[in-house]
Structure formats: C-alpha cells, structure tokens
Amino acid sequence: NAGVTQTPKFRILKIGQSMTLQCAQDMNHNYMYWYRQDPGMGLKLIYYSVGAGITDKGEVPNGYNVSRSTTEDFPLRLELAAPSQTSVYFCASSSQAVNSPLHFGNGTRLTVT
Amino acid sequence: AQSVTQPDIHITVSEGASLELRCNYSYGATPYLFWYVQSPGQGLQLLLKYFSGDTLVQGIKGFEAEFKRSQSSFNLRKPSVHWSDAAEYFCAVGEATGGFKTIFGAGTRLFVKA
Numbered sequence: 001n002a003g004v005t006q007t008p009k010f011r012i013l014k015i016g017q018s019m020t021l022q023c024a025q026d027m028n029h030n031y032m033y034w035y036r037q038d039p040g041m042g043l044k045l046i047y048y049s050v051g052a053g054i055t056d057k058g059e060v061p062n063g064y065n066v067s068r069s070t071t072e073d074f075p076l077r078l079e080l081a082a083p084s085q086t087s088v089y090f091c092a093s094s095s096q097a098v099n100s101p102l103h104f105g106n107g108t109r110l111t112v113t
Numbered sequence: 114a115q116s117v118t119q120p121d122i123h124i125t126v127s128e129g130a131s132l133e134l135r136c137n138y139s140y141g142a143t144p145y146l147f148w149y150v151q152s153p154g155q156g157l158q159l160l161l162k163y164f165s166g167d168t169l170v171q172g173i174k175g176f177e178a179e180f181k182r183s184q185s186s187f188n189l190r191k192p193s194v195h196w197s198d199a200a201e202y203f204c205a206v207g208e209a210t211g212g213f214k215t216i217f218g219a220g221t222r223l224f225v226k227a
Contacts, residue, residue: 004156031213033214033215035217040122040219040220041219042117042119042203042217042218042219042220043157043203043217044217045214045215045216048214050213058214090156090157092156092157094213101147101159101162102149102157102159102215104156104157104158105156106154106155106156107154107155107156
C-alpha cells in the first residue's frame, strides 16, 4: 500500500522558473493538504482540498496554486519561483472523519537560487 | 485563530530517563489534539490523538499524553527513552470549521545521549 506519494524528492530551481510538485494518494481520502516546513517554524498550511473540484487557501498561499481534478491527485504549482520558497514541502491526506489523522508523504526538498 | 505553542526548541535526555515534551494550545471549544513524530528525511507519523473521553491517551512506541483543559496543555510523556526516539516531535490541533485543518506547533527536537 503506497499511501501518499510525492515527486520529485529534490529539486533546484532558478529564480523565476516554475514547477509542479506532484502528490498522489491511494487511500480514497477526500481531504488533501499541502504544507511547507521551514526550520524552527513547524509546518504551515499552504492549500487544502475537501474533495475533487474544491480547494481553499491555508495560512501561506501566496505564490502557489493548486487544483484537484481527481480524488487521488493534488498537485502544487509554483509560478515565478522566489528564494523565499526554498523549503521542504509535504503533502498529506485524511479521510473525511474529523477524528482521522493526517497521512504524510516523504516530502519534496526545493531550493530556489 | 487557533495556535499551538511548543516552548522547547530542543531537549536532550539520557537514554533510559523519562521524557516530557510540552504543548499549549489556543482554541475556544474542545480541541482535537495530536502528537506527530518526524524522523530525519521522513514525513510525519501520528503518535497519538485526543478528541474526548479519558484525558490520558496512549499512543505508539510507549508514548502517552495528558489533556489538561484548565492549563490548555497536552504534554507528551515517555517513562524511559530509547536512542531510537531521537527525532522531532510536533504537537497539533485540529480545526473542524470549513473543512478539517490541522495547525502545527514549531516542533521540539529530541536528542538522546548514551
């Protein structure tokens, strides 16, 4: 059982480039999330989705976009990458029940230079 | 807005010693509370959760946590630490409005010395 799969594991971007971080889950979870993790800051919510076709902003959405065309996939798009977007990005999913925990992918380490 | 505070950025304990990691939350209603652990290069894994009922909850790997409403705290404990417990620990609170979002504390890194 793969769980939550993120690709790529590592990426280096130049300032102004764009890229898409991929996230897929095979647990049929309705809820999916994107977090970024910076040293000493914990995890900050970027965007989340409660089901296919529905997305909403989290705490730090600026500079990012998401889409949710299927239950399984929740890609995160970075347009015009900036050094401030250097971070580790985690995708997570959970079932619709309010008492269900998050299932995390192994993260994507992104460096913008 | 909800928030989670983990006052200790890092803690060092000797192997075999007891451990307590502190967590305070800010939330108006009864919170959904979680502790997660992150090993280097990995995603987060759930240790335990509290939603209602018994305020002392048991988790995996011998961890437990106690919910104290009067202190707005949800501290994580372990009676005897093993070297493999060295990791970063995150306290989190769930918000059930407009979907279900989880807000994380800044984390506490645990070092274990022999």
